[in-house]
Amino acid sequence: MNAEMQVDTSRWPERYACLESRMFDTLLLQTAIDPALPERSPLPAAAWEALYHWTQRLYWLLSREPQRLMKELHQDDAYDLQCPGPSHGKPNLRRDMRKSLAAVLKLLRLLWNAADQAAPENGALRLQVGALPTKQQAALLAETGLKYADGHLFEGSWPGMFSALRELTKQPDGFVRFGRGYYDAECTGMETLFYCFSGEPAAFERLVGWLRENGFHYWPVLDCSEVHDLESCRIAYAKNIDGKQTPGGFYDRAHIGFSAEFNAQHSFPASYSLTIQNPKQILGGFGALPETVQKFIIAHHARCTGCGFCTQRFKNKAMKPAAITVEYGGGRYSLCPTLNYVYGYRWWGLDDALADGLIAYLGYMDKEFCAL
Secondary structure (H helix, E strand, O other): OOHHHOOOHHHOOOOOOOHHHHHHHHHHHHOOOOOEOOOOOOOOHHHHHHHHHHHHHHHHHHHHOHHHOOOOOOOOOOEOOOOOOOOOOOOOHHHHHHHHHHHHHHHHHHHHHHHHHOOOEOOEEEOOHHHOOOHHHHHHHHHHOOEEEOOEEEOOOOOOHHHHHHHHOOOOOHHHHHHHOEOOOOOOHHHHHHHHHOOOHHHHHHHHHHHHHOOOEEEEEOOOOOOOOOOEEEEEEEEEOOOOOOOOOHHHOOEEEEEEEEEOOEOOOEEEEEEOOOHHHHHHOHHHOOHHHHHHHHHHOOEOOOOOOOOOOOOOOOOOOOOEEEEEOOEEEEEOOOHHHHHOEEEOOOOHHHHHHHHHHHHHHHHHHHOO
């Protein structure tokens, strides 16, 4: 990444000059830290690097001067980390956030469609009559080093980028790879994003190393937002409890694992999660668990608050909560067997103690539930 475009993740959460700057900066953050080139390509590496650096340049310019693309700017805001409700008391915020992302996607789609329809000739893409850039879009493209003239877009400062874009149009997920700057099959650069945000990168690196060494399958998801607008991405390390891998995604089978998600809507965008199975069995046999697993559960597992979540499906109002009481360190704890199973565990950073606990808990579940 160009030195002037480096983003210091330690500054989060922070305030921006406007909401639009925040959203464009999160796009910059979510792109690959360094260009990850495809394993096999007929094009030289310089073509892919040109496409990558152009994408970085676009997001960097917009994060500093969002008015280049947006006619209306809004006061900066974001959702709190815990996100307690559907609109979180800010019913218009999600809509305003997505306006910025939609504007960028519209611009990217203009280039994408042109590359999809015909190969570039002499460093230029021919644009269709009904798909020409507006004056504002043309001016922004010029600032990024692309020139529009006579129905053609010239790659100018970025030789080879249109040829790389043309190659991406042949891939099923090519457009999101274009928007993210990930061109390799594994999208391994996504790990770097969560490494930087983890708080203690060494703890994240150690945890990920253990997951890979112990057969947890790596699943990158370049766009996991509900409207597919590049507002969020995820990586996961999963192992199915039936021992089989699931082509295309790990949600098709019951699994255990660790994941990290970046969500541009949150005041601190990166979160880290644990997925468990068979919580009633685990909590029911709490006394026989390894001490390290017991310690982790007491520190992080949800307590029963009498919220009614576990009994809401039953018509019998006399149904008692499903809480399981365990004893640890001289105390008694009423633990919920439902919430962490349905919603997982979530943290906004890692440290050595948490990494140790995750390794211990996942190691226990791997031995108990995943061994064939």
